Amino acid sequence: MDIKIWGCRGSIPAPIKPADVKQKIKEGIVDCLNTTQGGDDIESQVDNYLATADVAKTFGGNTTCLEVKAKGYNEATIEDKISYMFDCGSGLREAGLDMMSRGNFFGNGKVKVFLSHMHWDHINGFPFFVPAFIPGNKVIVYGSKTHEEALDLALKGQSEEQGIESVLTNGVASGAVDCLAQYALTVQQSAGLFPVKLKEMPSSIQFHYLENEEVVENGVRVESKYFGDRTPEYNFKTGEGLVPRHKEGIFSYKVIEDGKSFVYATDIELDQPTKKGSVDTEYLAWIKGVDVLYADAQYTPEEYNPAEHGKQGMAKIGWGHSTYETIIDYAKEAGVKKLLLGHHEPTRNDKGLIELHKRATEYAKQGGYEGKVEMAFEGMNVTL
Numbered sequence: 001m002d003i004k005i006w007g008c009r010g011s012i013p014a015p016i017k018p019a020d021v022k023q024k025i026k027e028g029i030v031d032c033l034n035t036t037q038g039g040d041d042i043e044s045q046v047d048n049y050l051a052t053a054d055v056a057k058t059f060g061g062n063t064t065c066l067e068v069k070a071k072g073y074n075e076a077t078i079e080d081k082i083s084y085m086f087d088c089g090s091g092l093r094e095a096g097l098d099m100m101s102r103g104n105f106f107g108n109g110k111v112k113v114f115l116s117h118m119h120w121d122h123i124n125g126f127p128f129f130v131p132a133f134i135p136g137n138k139v140i141v142y143g144s145k146t147h148e149e150a151l152d153l154a155l156k157g158q159s160e161e162q163g164i165e166s167v168l169t170n171g172v173a174s175g176a177v178d179c180l181a182q183y184a185l186t187v188q189q190s191a192g193l194f195p196v197k198l199k200e201m202p203s204s205i206q207f208h209y210l211e212n213e214e215v216v217e218n219g220v221r222v223e224s225k226y227f228g229d230r231t232p233e234y235n236f237k238t239g240e241g242l243v244p245r246h247k248e249g250i251f252s253y254k255v256i257e258d259g260k261s262f263v264y265a266t267d268i269e270l271d272q273p274t275k276k277g278s279v280d281t282e283y284l285a286w287i288k289g290v291d292v293l294y295a296d297a298q299y300t301p302e303e304y305n306p307a308e309h310g311k312q313g314m315a316k317i318g319w320g321h322s323t324y325e326t327i328i329d330y331a332k333e334a335g336v337k338k339l340l341l342g343h344h345e346p347t348r349n350d351k352g353l354i355e356l357h358k359r360a361t362e363y364a365k366q367g368g369y370e371g372k373v374e375m376a377f378e379g380m381n382v383t384l
């Protein structure tokens with residue numbers, strides 16, 4: 001399979017800042033002048049310098065969106081060319097444009113979208129997804145059946161139209177739709193919030209709700225796993241109990257093809273396994289031995305728990321994201337072969353992310369993790 005990262009920023013899009021651009025140019029020029037020899041071939045020397053220079057790297061500002069294509073995608077018939085998308089963050093806009101350039105989304109393209117949850121950074125690209133505006137294309141959205149309050153209060157017997165209207169009037173607590181993904185995407189494109197309603201998008205958009213189950217197609221298996229809160233619940237005052245994995249729960253997905261596996265596990269907060277009695281055995285079993293794990297490593301340990309590191313600042317415990325150390329500990333324990341760190345903190349610039357990667361690599365080395373630790377970046381391709 002081929003995995004492509006279209007967005008890996010956490011929480012909110014974070015475009016590069018003008019001051020950072022200026023700083024990069026300055027550093028690049030100074031550095032380059034110190035390493036190039038001058039002469040006629042200056043352009044190729046600059047190209048060589050830029051090919052490896054840290055200053056030329058950028059991780060991108062778009063929120064989460066990954067695409068998986070099965071082996072043989074290029075040679076497959078149009079019916080079998082399926083893009084498996086994981087989340088619809090703002091990176092989906094670029095993905096959609098790229099799909100159009102592939103030429104097979106002019107009326108007979110097929111996309112399967114797997115949503116981890118409905119927080120806005122994971123759905124905000126959908127209204128800008130060009131293939132969804134082309135009649136005949138099929139967009140199949142898989143997401144959580146609903147979260148509990150919506151499920152419990154589901155207003156059975158209403159038409160979809162009435163149900164959605166009722167949710168728009170009364171909020172999700174009315175539970176008037178039986179698929180949270182449909183609710184979230186509908187609300188996002190409701191009158192006053194976006195000019196085109198979801199139901200006005202000309203492609204065929206279908207919703208499927210998931211519990212833990214599998215979707216199998218053309219030799220590709222996509223398994224889903226729901227991670228809810230754990231007990232005992234975390235007590236924010238005493239620090240006792242287990243941190244909530246993510247507010248209102250989260251789906252993780254595993255793609256398997258030809259015995260190779262990729263797990264997409266974003267927005268999951270885990271206690272460090274070194275913390276007594278807190279190992280998340282369910283998560284550990286889920287990622288056991290996988291070839292590639294895309295995981296949320298938004299924080300450094302000092303950002304997550306400043307007091308524990310003798311620092312002042314607002315702790316991020318309970319915010320739904322993990323530290324790179326925690327993720328590396330789990331990857332080691334589970335024998336993950338390659339780790340992609342993602343859901344990057346929006347306040348961290350390229351320099352900060354390169355620094356985080358250095359720290360993560362060092363931590364992995366010292367801890368004896370034998371897999372590879374890489375930073376996800378926009379445009380990254382991983383072939384399995």
Ligand SMILES: [Zn+2]
Nearest residue numbers: 010011121267
């Ligand atoms: Zn998120």
Ligand SMILES: [Zn+2]
Nearest residue numbers: 117119267320
């Ligand atoms: Zn979230």
